[in-house]
Amino acid sequence: MMSLEKYMPAWVKRIGLVTVLLIFVAGIVFWGGFNWALEATNKEAFCISCHEMEENVFKEYQNTIHYTNRTGVRATCPDCHVPKEWGPKMIRKMQASNEVLHKILGSVDTPEKFNKKRHELAQHEWDRMKASDSRECRNCHRFDYMDYTEQGNRAARMHPKAFDEGKTCIDCHKGIAHQLPAIDQHIGKQNDGAVAISHGEKPAEPAKEEGKPESK
Numbered sequence: 001m002m003s004l005e006k007y008m009p010a011w012v013k014r015i016g017l018v019t020v021l022l023i024f025v026a027g028i029v030f031w032g033g034f035n036w037a038l039e040a041t042n043k044e045a046f047c048i049s050c051h052e053m054e055e056n057v058f059k060e061y062q063n064t065i066h067y068t069n070r071t072g073v074r075a076t077c078p079d080c081h082v083p084k085e086w087g088p089k090m091i092r093k094m095q096a097s098n099e100v101l102h103k104i105l106g107s108v109d110t111p112e113k114f115n116k117k118r119h120e121l122a123q124h125e126w127d128r129m130k131a132s133d134s135r136e137c138r139n140c141h142r143f144d145y146m147d148y149t150e151q152g153n154r155a156a157r158m159h160p161k162a163f164d165e166g167k168t169c170i171d172c173h174k175g176i177a178h179q180l181p182a183i184d185q186h187i188g189k190q191n192d193g194a195v196a197i198s199h200g201e202k203p204a205e206p207a208k209e210e211g212k213p214e215s216k
Helices: 010-015 017-040 057-061 077-081 086-105 111-131 153-164
Strands: 189-191 194-196
Touching: 010 017
Parallel strands: none
Antiparallel strands: 189 194
């Protein structure tokens, strides 16, 4: 029987074939465990496992079209907040360690504390999405596949204009899944320290004058 020893690299002979096989198996187990942990922390259930998220942003999100709609297609927390590409995903996971620290410190453990920091937290996310050209939005929404004939008049008019000006999704669609912080803006209304997006308010009816009959 031909010996395999003469085909082995010197370093394998030095540490032994059994040791190499054990290292290989350990590597597979480690890699599998690492990916399992990534997937486990990349689910909506994990994102809302702390009451800071469940009682604040998740409740807001449940009232948006990203949570429930006629097609039944949902965008969950990680779909919007965690990149799919390996490199950006690892960077985002490392950044999330700061969120764990603030969970421990109790920085946003009440609605009052959360609303006080809402603008700062929102701005961080807007900046991140702006820098990546709204990368996570484009997992579902692509400019080059938009059919303007199927869009409303306003969207069909504004989208080509925004693309020509080099704008990205987050420039116009802040507050699409969560309440906006109390910032100076031309849309929205104040709502408990935050701003609720307005999709068109019903015009106020003119006040009736006393003693004057209604016109028919």
